[in-house]
Amino acid sequence: MSENETVEPVIGLIGGSGLYDIDGLQDKEWRTVETPWGSPSDQLLFGRLDGVRCVFLPRHGRGHPIPPTKLNYKANIAAMKISGVTDIVSLSAVGSLKEELPPGTFVVIDQFIDRTIAREKSFFDTGCVAHVSMADPLCNRVGDTLEAQARALGIDVARGGTYLVMEGPQFSTRAESELYRTWGCSVIGMTNMPEASLAREAEICYATVAMVTDYDCWHTEHDNVSVDSVVKIMQANSAKAKALVKAVIPALGGSARPHCHAGCDRALEYAVITAPEKRDPELIAKLKTVAGRVL
Numbered sequence: 001m002s003e004n005e006t007v008e009p010v011i012g013l014i015g016g017s018g019l020y021d022i023d024g025l026q027d028k029e030w031r032t033v034e035t036p037w038g039s040p041s042d043q044l045l046f047g048r049l050d051g052v053r054c055v056f057l058p059r060h061g062r063g064h065p066i067p068p069t070k071l072n073y074k075a076n077i078a079a080m081k082i083s084g085v086t087d088i089v090s091l092s093a094v095g096s097l098k099e100e101l102p103p104g105t106f107v108v109i110d111q112f113i114d115r116t117i118a119r120e121k122s123f124f125d126t127g128c129v130a131h132v133s134m135a136d137p138l139c140n141r142v143g144d145t146l147e148a149q150a151r152a153l154g155i156d157v158a159r160g161g162t163y164l165v166m167e168g169p170q171f172s173t174r175a176e177s178e179l180y181r182t183w184g185c186s187v188i189g190m191t192n193m194p195e196a197s198l199a200r201e202a203e204i205c206y207a208t209v210a211m212v213t214d215y216d217c218w219h220t221e222h223d224n225v226s227v228d229s230v231v232k233i234m235q236a237n238s239a240k241a242k243a244l245v246k247a248v249i250p251a252l253g254g255s256a257r258p259h260c261h262a263g264c265d266r267a268l269e270y271a272v273i274t275a276p277e278k279r280d281p282e283l284i285a286k287l288k289t290v291a292g293r294v295l
């Protein structure tokens, strides 16, 4: 895409715990999308909202059969790219690491600390090496829209904050929770990395609405996190989450837009370092589905 070209936005939504479908889409159709990295968590739900094309993926699959470590993050992001998605909104349940972020708050985060240890983190590999910038790991343009729409709906929203990504599936020990608090982290969850870094490699804008469901296990006046409490709060939040999705899709996709001013859609511009004659043709063929613009 040249500097002056515009892009027709297609909005991707990745629904986390408690969000396995979305209402109000027109021309809804669940479709199987295969990728060179295997199958995504489930079929993808294609549809339109106010004329804007959107694609929904339940991150853990419908019925939540897949744990955070076993998610095929590469297939999930590749399936979004293959489906033409330009902007991803991740909707995720998180624990709060700050007193001032009580359950029910929506946090439009702006940073990650990635403590995961058992996940494949890059589409690139031996035979084609690339290093993208993750200094600003979330798309500010999409984040601004999420914040503005949430405020307009009267949702309690905080802008900015660091999401600590833990491996799981067990929740944190109290010592870990306290440690992450001393690091200044705002919220904790198990899924948004490497999802966000793979979206960056695929040049898809990516932002997260982290929906606080609990105070993890550090707060002396609140119960320790449990699945039961997460699900209860997600159910209580679901009307707000649905309203936000309905508002954000037309706000992000209402008209053709130029390049993302945050630069996410050109993240690979100077990232590939492997000399053309040293590239592995088999890997390049796979990579063309996500990084075709620069290969």
Ligand SMILES: CSC[C@H]1O[C@H](OP(=O)(O)O)[C@H](O)[C@@H]1O
Binding pocket: 015, 016, 017, 059, 060, 068, 091, 092, 093, 094, 189, 190, 191, 192, 227, 230
């Ligand atoms: C069911 S509580 C733990 C679970 O919830 C969050 O998932 P998601 O980010 O997909 O909403 C958290 O990261 C854990 O995977």
Ligand SMILES: Nc1ncnc2[nH]cnc12
Binding pocket: 093, 094, 095, 096, 171, 172, 188, 189, 190, 213, 214, 215, 216, 217, 225, 230
């Ligand atoms: N306290 C917590 N830790 C990790 N993931 C979560 N998802 C929701 N609450 C969480």
